[in-house]
Amino acid sequence: MSLPEISAADLQAPGPWLAALSEVQLRGWLRLVLRHRDPLPLRLPPGSAFSVALARALQAGPPALRDALKEALPQLVLEWGQDDGAEVLDDLLVLCALLRCPGAMDPIRRLLADQRLPPDPDPALRLRALQVLSGFGLNERLVPIFETELSGPRSAALAWRALCSFDLRAGIRGLPRLMATLEERGQGDLLVDLLRAQLFDELDARRRLRLLDLAAWELDEGALCDFLLACAEAGLGLRRTNGSGDGADDFEVCERAPDGSGVERTLGRLRTWIASHDGGRRSRQRLSEARWIQLDHAANRWSSGPDLMLLLDHALGA
Helix, strand or coil: CCCCCHHHHHHHHHHHHHHCHHHHHHHHHHHHHHHHHCCCCCCCCCCCCCCHHHHHHCCCCCCHHHHHHHHHHHHHHCCCCHHHHHHHHHHHHHHHHHHHCCCHHHHHHHHHHCCCCCCCCCCHHHHHHHHHHHCCCCCCHHHHHHHHHHHCCCCHHHHHHHHHHHHHHHHHHCCHHHHHHHCCCCCHHHHHHHHHHHHHHHHCCCHHHHHHHHHHHHHHHHHHHHHHHHHCCCCCEECCCCCCCCHHHHEEEEEEECCCCCCCCCCCHHHHHHHCCCCCCHHHHHCCCCHHHHHHHHHHHHHCCCHHHHHHHCCCCC
């Protein structure tokens, strides 16, 4: 494979030279650029991250070039081998993300699923691949990979946010594994930060309630208790809207006021309600006496105690 000669005019205006490359030539040029970090006829500003500067230069090219790149880059990911080195793959992943190449999703998925990434005690390359995939949005074929990554000490938070963005049920299903990973690493505060981001930044009002509903019915006793405590610590409040209070739509999740205003229910009333329901789905979510004591102590410890009780009231179906 040979490339056209580069003239002085091409150095001044490289777009036509690049646009004239065939599909095979474009892949060959990109492979050489990434291996040797020599982007001629492009000139990149000094001091910039190579892959970012290269992406910006390519974005400035003609539309036909940008379209061709969306075909060439996924193929290069597919053809990547460990002899190319980790730096080449990292640059490729960045280019795929910045040039918006969704066609790279399956080649990147195969890299992760087939364990083709080079061994690395610092899994930065694996994280980069996960970041690119989550930026494109998950699909059913990617869910198992991200569920596995919930056990990774550096990938757990990223994986959980990606799962929640794709499907809240998948996020709740993976929550016990996430909590176990964070607990093992002594990173319990990170769960509070993740919940705060989900509840107040990333979900609309209906999906916030959906997250609580799924947690109430999907999590076992221990995980549910830990989840509710983390929600309370994240500053979650729950208040009535103008409805009757009989259904999920009659509540809204809010960032609690410092004085706990707008909170109505108490632990005693909730316990009475649960005790009066012996059958049906709700009884499966009855918490043990030990858990009630744990929650009661938490309520007394925080000024947010009333908010926590209202959250429990709603999540357990009262």
